[in-house]
Amino acid sequence: MRGVVLNGPGDVGVVDREDPRIVEPTDAIIKVTAACVCGSDLWPYRGVQKSTGPAPMGHEYVGVVEQVGGQVTRVKPGDFVVGSFFASDDTCEICRAGYQSRCVNAQPLGAIGTQAQYARIPLADGTLVATPGMPDADIVPSLLAASDVLGTGWFGAVAAEVGPGKTVAVVGDGAVGLLGVLAARRLGAERIVIFSRHADRQKLAAEYGATDVIVERGDEGVALLKEMTGGLGAHSVIEAVGTQESMMQAIRSTRPGGHVGYVGVAHGVAIPGDELFFSGVHLHGGPAPVRRFLPELVDLIWDRRIDPGKVFDLTLPLEDAAEGYRAMDERRAIKTLLIP
Amino acid sequence: MRGVVLNGPGDVGVVDREDPRIVEPTDAIIKVTAACVCGSDLWPYRGVQKSTGPAPMGHEYVGVVEQVGGQVTRVKPGDFVVGSFFASDDTCEICRAGYQSRCVNAQPLGAIGTQAQYARIPLADGTLVATPGMPDADIVPSLLAASDVLGTGWFGAVAAEVGPGKTVAVVGDGAVGLLGVLAARRLGAERIVIFSRHADRQKLAAEYGATDVIVERGDEGVALLKEMTGGLGAHSVIEAVGTQESMMQAIRSTRPGGHVGYVGVAHGVAIPGDELFFSGVHLHGGPAPVRRFLPELVDLIWDRRIDPGKVFDLTLPLEDAAEGYRAMDERRAIKTLLIP
The missing domain is CATH 3.90.180.10 (Medium-chain alcohol dehydrogenases, catalytic domain)
Known part of the structure; x- marks a missing residue:
């Protein structure tokens, strides 16, 4: 063959x-x-x-x-x-x-x-x-x-405890991130923010149910998300990249007590324990x-x-x-x- | 004053x-x-x-x-x-x-x-x-x-999703760890394993409801815990120290899909993203x-x-x-x- x-x-x-x-x-x-x-x-x-x-x-x-x-x-x-x-x-x-x-x-x-x-x-x-x-x-x-890719985006949303009334942010506009948007919509999220710099992906994200787009990345993106959420951050954040930057962006985008669902295969990531500790977030993820x-x-x-x-x-x-x-x-x- | x-x-x-x-x-x-x-x-x-x-x-x-x-x-x-x-x-x-x-x-x-x-x-x-x-x-x-100290141990147990039928491990035999044992017992854990090398603390842990003691630390301790749990690890692990060693011991002691509740104030901890990813555990904690x-x-x-x-x-x-x-x-x- x-x-x-x-x-x-x-x-x-x-x-x-x-x-x-x-x-x-x-x-x-x-x-x-x-x-x-x-x-x-x-x-x-x-x-x-x-x-x-x-x-x-x-x-x-x-x-x-x-x-x-x-x-x-x-x-x-x-x-x-x-x-x-x-x-x-x-x-x-x-x-x-x-x-x-x-x-x-x-x-x-x-x-x-x-x-x-x-x-x-x-x-x-x-x-x-x-x-x-x-x-x-x-x-x-x-x-x-x-x-x-759908099962992984879905798991990201489930791991992030997406549900009715919640604001969800999605870090990563690849196929997994986009299907994380689809999953968040199906699971009843109220507001779905995707971090994306690509017009074609923003368009598909909107079709799948994204309500907002943030073009900025890193701490600048986090600051914009916080502005959208009364200074608190999202309830649920789906991390669908797997880099240090994306993981920290996900943790920092999540309000205390909120949930990060990470499904990007981690490469070269080291999560600082003290920042994680004081973030008060839930972290769950891995191979879906x-x-x-x-x-x-x-x-x-x-x-x-x-x-x-x-x-x-x-x-x-x-x-x-x-x-x-x-x-x-x-x-x-x-x-x-x-x-x- | x-x-x-x-x-x-x-x-x-x-x-x-x-x-x-x-x-x-x-x-x-x-x-x-x-x-x-x-x-x-x-x-x-x-x-x-x-x-x-x-x-x-x-x-x-x-x-x-x-x-x-x-x-x-x-x-x-x-x-x-x-x-x-x-x-x-x-x-x-x-x-x-x-x-x-x-x-x-x-x-x-x-x-x-x-x-x-x-x-x-x-x-x-x-x-x-x-x-x-x-x-x-x-x-x-x-x-x-x-x-x-009680509220913190209690939060560790809640963050680790302790509940009826579960095997719980506690990393740290200080006051928080010991009260994590107490909390795990109150929350219905079936089996409570404390990692401890101190006779007086083992004794108090037993009074609070610990069913097993593991004297070994680090990967040696993890291996013994896995032996006790059919190779899988505990459902719930309370981390009550805050060092790199204790955090990794907690993550490695937890079965895939299980929960780590970490309440030891993290000092000098960096969690490797790839190991965390493939562990499949839930991490939650912070200041109780x-x-x-x-x-x-x-x-x-x-x-x-x-x-x-x-x-x-x-x-x-x-x-x-x-x-x-x-x-x-x-x-x-x-x-x-x-x-x-």
């Missing part, structure tokens, strides 16, 4: 890779209908995160089950499925508490590489959620978004337990009540993956969908 | 200070019945936190109202009162959300110095809680504990909003259902404050009560 590999910083290739096969009786093999490039794929692409190439890439996917191992009972060949970017058994104590991305048997799909024609999904019963039938083509991007939210998100998409697929503003054949990475790196695209 | 001052690291004096008087119409003057030395007073005493002496000391207090300003309506001369270590109006949006220590008009009592015969309490209506009558002498230490809990805590003490005053294992006249500090610094005492 054909699949994407990262040979080194800035060097994306599409190569022949061995067809996946069932290894464990809990595995499923899927034919990938659509995959995509994640903001977190840009960390190794940019060389910020070390990688030893050629490394298979991709951890987001929707597809059709081709084959299942002997112990798989909840999905069957022919099912259209969405899965999380972490395989999880969905039965351990951590999964049952809703933290499937930290399942005691968790396996990252990134190691498997779903930017490919086929993929082996471990722990298929715990990981995959079948849709009610074969989806219409127009909702495939949205179902794909549920696999990570997408599986917790998948059944609900699939339903919302199936019923066309949300349209997270709009974050894909570039669709390319798998063979053109290199251009898909480049466009995101250069911010020409919010998010690239790849068709194997 | 007589009052304690810190002249410099290790140099505690008891000197003549000006009698406090009503400055704002929202002030009250109290005659201090009992005050005490806080673990956080040891930071400047040890020179870890800079101070410019001579600085008035003390922020915990119970006493009898002597005089009130013209706008004070909820307490009156003759009332026995307990107050938080932060004065708060108890009416602003932050107070109403339960974060009185971060009230928009918050004033730290530490700047006033309650280790003295009298003290001016700002925002008396919002800060002070009157007891149902004059307390018997035996519960005065417990009421004094409510002013900070003691005022939120005071009515409940005063009731529990008044009815003799809890006995937090046991943490005072040394009682001295105010004039002997220097020895009170020394005894805590050298760990000869858990906590020193001072009688003006």
